[in-house]
Amino acid sequence: MDSQSNYQMKVVTGEFGYVLQDVPHLADYIPDLPTYPNPLRSNPAYSVVKQYFVDMDDSVPQKIVVHRDTPRGVHFRRAGPRQKVCFASEEVNACIVTCGGLCPGLNTVIREIVHSLDYMYGVNEVLGIDGGYRGFYSKNTIPLTPKTVDDIHKRGGTIIGTSRGGHDTMKIVDSIQDRGINQVYIIGGDGTQKGAAVIYEEIRKRGLKVAVAGIPKTIDNDILVIDKSFGFDTAVEEAQRAINAAHVEAQSAENGIGVVKLMGRYCGFIAMYATLASRDVDCCLIPESPFYLEGQGGLFEYIEKTLKENGHMVIVIAEGAGQELLAAKDEQDASGNKLLQDVGLWISQKIKGHFSKQGKLPITLKYIDPTYMIRAIPSNASDNVYCTLLAQSAVHGAMAGYTGFISGLVNGRHTYIPLNRITEGQNKVVITDRMWARLLSSTNQPSFVETKDLNDDDVRKDDAPPTQMLDDAGSSGDGKTGNNNNTITK
Numbered sequence: 059m060d061s062q063s064n065y066q067m068k069v070v071t072g073e074f075g076y077v078l079q080d081v082p083h084l085a086d087y088i089p090d091l092p093t094y095p096n097p098l099r100s101n102p103a104y105s106v107v108k109q110y111f112v113d114m115d116d117s118v119p120q121k122i123v124v125h126r127d128t129p130r131g132v133h134f135r136r137a138g139p140r141q142k143v144c145f146a147s148e149e150v151n152a153c154i155v156t157c158g159g160l161c162p163g164l165n166t167v168i169r170e171i172v173h174s175l176d177y178m179y180g181v182n183e184v185l186g187i188d189g190g191y192r193g194f195y196s197k198n199t200i201p202l203t204p205k206t207v208d209d210i211h212k213r214g215g216t217i218i219g220t221s222r223g224g225h226d227t228m229k230i231v232d233s234i235q236d237r238g239i240n241q242v243y244i245i246g247g248d249g250t251q252k253g254a255a256v257i258y259e260e261i262r263k264r265g266l267k268v269a270v271a272g273i274p275k276t277i278d279n280d281i282l283v284i285d286k287s288f289g290f291d292t293a294v295e296e297a298q299r300a301i302n303a304a305h306v307e308a309q310s311a312e313n314g315i316g317v318v319k320l321m322g323r324y325c326g327f328i329a330m331y332a333t334l335a336s337r338d339v340d341c342c343l344i345p346e347s348p349f350y351l352e353g354q355g356g357l358f359e360y361i362e363k364t365l366k367e368n369g370h371m372v373i374v375i376a377e378g379a380g381q382e383l384l385a386a387k388d389e390q391d392a393s394g395n396k397l398l399q400d401v402g403l404w405i406s407q408k409i410k411g412h413f414s415k416q417g418k419l420p421i422t423l424k425y426i427d428p429t430y431m432i433r434a435i436p437s438n439a440s441d442n443v444y445c446t447l448l449a450q451s452a453v454h455g456a457m458a459g460y461t462g463f464i465s466g467l468v469n470g471r472h473t474y475i476p477l478n479r480i481t482e483g484q485n486k487v488v489i490t491d492r493m494w495a496r497l498l499s500s501t502n503q504p505s506f507v508e509t510k511d512l513n514d515d516d517v518r519k520d521d522a523p524p525t526q527m528l529d530d531a532g533s534s535g536d537g538k539t540g541n542n543n544n545t546i547t548k
Contacts, residue, residue, distance in 0.1 A: 067080065067081070075128075076129075076133065079479060080476070082462040082463070083461065087265060093142040093459075095141070096142060097143075097178070111138070111139055116136035117135055118468050118471040120133065120283065120469070134473040136472070136474075137473050139457075140454070143457040144269075145241070145457055147179050147180035147181055149240070151183045151237070151239050152184045153186070153243070154185070154186050158246045158249065160220065161275050161276070162214065162277070162435055162436060162438070162441060163289045164215065165207075165216060166441070166442050167273055169208070170449035172203070174450045178453065185201060187199060190220050190224055191221070191226075193218075193219070194233040214436050230257055241457075242254075243272075244272045245275050248282075248480060251272045258461060269456040269459065269461040271465065272465075277289045278325055279327040279328070280324055280327070281466075281484075282482060283475055283485075288448060291438060292437045293433075297428065298336055299428070300432075301316075305370075307424040309370045312369070312420070314371070314421070314424070315361070315372075315373065315421055315423040316371070317375065317402060317423065317425045318372070319426070320432075321433070323398065324484050325376075326343075326345055326487050329342050330493070330494070333500070339373070340364050340502070343374070343405075344376045344487060347487075348506065348507060349380060350506060351412070361409065375401060375402055375405060377402070383404075402427055448465050462476065463477065464480060
């Protein structure tokens with residue numbers, strides 16, 4: 059599903075280094091596209107809002123920490139309702155599809171898309187695509203109405219089903235065309251959004267009046283550019299239960315050790331934030347920070363020191379940490395993700411084996427893996443609000459004629475981001491940031507790495523704007539504008 063097209067992004071430049079990485083619009087390839095007054099003009103809920111239409115020139119900066127002589131830098135189009143829409147309410151036939159793994163908040167996003175289309179824009183035709191991308195061509199659709207989705211936010215999972223893989227561009231677009239669908243809402247991670255980009259390009263090649271809007275979903279928080287992904291706050295909150303259980307078990311036994319494995323295939327955000335929130339964790343291991351077991355400064359030495367000082371210990375490990383120490387497993391899932399070894403079980407066995415062999419310090423170790431319990435729960439209050447705003451922003455964008463975009467939070471403001479920007483790479487914890495230093499000072503664990511051992515990728519460049527989680531949580535995104543764009547100078 060690799061794409062080399064130049065349809066993905068329009069770049070508009072202005073004075074003082076201003077760069078707008080703009081999203082495509084249906085008018086870019088459909089001549090004489092009709093527009094209509096926005097139905098929100100007569101919506102009683104919006105009658106009390108002083109200025110409820112977003113100015114066409116509004117944009118949001120990607121980087122907000124600047125110096126006196128810093129160029130204005132990269133901006134994204136601000137999300138929200140426009141004065142004119144490109145779809146009449148009665149002509150809209152929308153569909154929603156969820157792809158990839160489960161995540162708290164999926165049902166909330168589905169609910170709010172349906173409610174926003176109905177209550178804000180008077181749209182009555184919304185379909186759920188059953189079972190991910192393959193549902194477009196191999197399964198029946200599920201009619202979605204405000205009544206059928208009214209209380210689904212109280213449930214975990216997704217009422218329309220999900221799956222990995224199954225992406226067949228031609229079959230999917232044929233199905234969209236045959237069913238008369240003209241708005242497609244795609245909820246999924248970076249792999250899913252790569253598929254969305256290809257769907258958008260094929261739709262554009264055929265000249266169809268179909269808006270493609272993405273809502274980024276990943277419980278790991280590994281999507282570039284955006285502040286955070288929905289479900290992340292819920293995952294961190296629920297992880298506290300597992301960490302607390304591990305702490306109780308460890309504290310109740312002589313030389314007790316509690317090991318908790320959390321999600322984080324390529325990045326350690328959940329493990330890092332859960333550790334900082336808990337205050338009961340003595341060691342946090344993430345994919346971005348290599349560690350070693352034996353020898354001076356190694357994990358075993360630190361465990362022994364902690365047990366002698368405190369009598370117990372809690373270790374949190376992200377599922378992608380330490381994979382280089384395990385035997386390689388050359389297999390992939392249907393989404394193309396490399397299948398990982400169970401690092402939590404492996405490290406538990408290694409710790410048991412080490413102290414058993416030593417015979418000097420008998421330990422009691424309990425291993426907890428709450429992964430699927432966390433994925434399957436409903437979203438918490440904070441994520442419910444976030445999901446609502448993401449869904450409403452996506453609907454406003456699609457109705458206004460924008461396409462080939464995702465709705466995402468950038469520096470606390472909702473924006474429309476070109477699909478290619480979030481599929482360039484993955485958001486990762488930068489271990490040279492203050493956020494990781496805060497964790498090290500909280501757990502008092504060794505860093506397991508010296509400055510001379512850091513790769514260039516581990517150190518943030520000045521031109522790489524951070525993902526704004528708290529104040530400087532870190533992102534390995536390169537902040538580049540990419541090659542797939544059209545440049546316009548104002």
